Amino acid sequence: MSNEKYENLIAALDIGTSKVIAVIGHINSEGLTEIIGIGMHHSTGLKKGVVVNIEATVDSIQRAIEDAELMSGCSISSVHAGIAGSHIKSLNSHGIVAIHDGEVQPVDVDRVIDAARAVAIPADQEILHVLPQEYIIDEQEGVKQPVGMSGVRLEAKVHLVTCAVNSAQNIKKCIKRCGLEVSGLVLEQLASSYAVLTQDEKQLGVALIDIGGGTSDIVIFTDGAIRYTGVIPIAGDQVTNDVAMALRTPTAHAEDLKIKYACALAKLTKPEETIKVPSVGDRTSRNMSRQLLAEVVEPRYDELFTLIQSELRRSGYEELIPAGVVLTGGTSKMEGAVDLAEEIFHMPVRVGAPQYARGLHDIIRNPIYATAVGLLLYGAEETRDGARVWQDVESEGISFAGRVKAWFARHF
Secondary structure, eight states: OOOTTOSSEEEEEEEOSSEEEEEEEEEOTTSOEEEEEEEEEEOOSEETTEESOHHHHHHHHHHHHHHHHHHHTOOOSEEEEEEOSTTOEEEEEEEEEEOGGGBOOHHHHHHHHHHHTOOOOOTTEEEEEEEEEEEEETTEEEESOOTTOBOSEEEEEEEEEEEEHHHHHHHHHHHHHTTOEEEEEEEHHHHHHHHHOOHHHHHHOEEEEEEOSSOEEEEEEETTEEEEEEEESOSHHHHHHHHHHHHTOOHHHHHHHHHHHOBSOGGGSOTTOEEEEOOSTTOOOEEEEHHHHHHHHHHHHHHHHHHHHHHHHHHTOGGGOTTOEEEESGGGGSBTHHHHHHHHHOSOEEEOOOOSOBSOHHHHOSGGGHHHHHHHHHHHHHHHHTOOSOGGGTTTTOOHHHHHHHHHHHHO
C-alpha cells in the first residue's frame, strides 16, 4: 500500500473493553485533521480497561488496523494509543524556580515543570501526563504562556496523571506484536475531551464523562485547564449482565437487546411495546414487554450516575461546572440517558459526538468514536508542535554529550 498521496499520516488506536477502533488520518494543506480510514473489531481481551488476554487483544488490534488500512489505502507504522482503567491516579502539583536573566525562557518553563513533577509516586506507577494548568510570575496569577515575560520567580500549577507500569507495558506489548510502534499512550478521557468539548465549555467549567463498556472515565475542566481526572470501574458491561440475568438470555443476545430496545427511563416506554427475547439452549424465544427491560436497565443507570455524582462531589468541583455535564462513549447513546442524568445531576447534560475532524462525517458523528477521534486530534497536535508525548523518550537519538549539555542548560 502506498502512502505517497498523503503526508503527515497519523494513526490512533482506542483499545476498549468492548471494541477496538483504529482511525487513520492526515494533516491536510489547510492544517486540519482529515480522517481517511476507520476499522472496528469486537474486543475480548480486556476487562475494565485492562489487558487480561494478550493473544485476543493482539488479534482484535490486528483486524481493526487491517480494516482501517484497507479503507484508507495506506499502511501505518506507529499509533497513538489510549489507556484507561482503575489503576489511573491523578493529583495536582506545584513547582517554583528562579528566572534567569529576568526574562522567562523555554528552559525556565522546562525547569519549573520538572520541579512540579518531582513528587513521590508508588514504585508500580509511572507518570503518564504532566498537564500545565497555569503559571504564576511574581504573584501574578493566571498566566498561560509565560515565555518572554519579565520576572524573578516562576511558579507552575500542573495536573499529574499516573498509571500502572504493568498495564502500560501490556498495551505496548500488544501493539508491538502487531508490528507497530507506540508514538504515545494517552489518557482516554483526555483524548475524548479533544474531540467533543468546545473551548467555551472548558473555559466556563465542564465535566466530561466517557461511559464505555468496562469503565466510566471522568475529566473536569475549569478556566480552560484540566483540574481533575477519575475512573469508575462500572459501565455498560454491568448493564448487559443485569439484562442477561433478569431476562434469562445469553450475554451476546442481552447486548443486542440493550442496544436495540433498552431505555434508561422506564416512563418513556409504553406497556404495549413488546420485544422478542431469545432463550438459553434450544428453548423457544419469548415475547416480553419493553417496559420490563427498561425497569431492569434504569436502576443500573441510576446507580452509575449516582456514583459519578459522588465522585464529582468528592473532587470539590461540583459547584464549579456551570456548563454542566457532557456524556460520551457507547453507553451514553441509550434513549433516556440524558433525561435521567439531568434528574440526578440537576445541571444541563448533552451527549457529545466527535467534531473538529474532517472526512467520513456520517460515520464518526457517533459517541462510540469519541476516544479514537480524540487520540487522532491529540496526535495531530503533537505532530504540529513537533513535541513528544512521552517525557521518557526525550533523549532518544541524542548523543551522551548532547544530553549532558541539555541537562546543564536546564539546571544552571
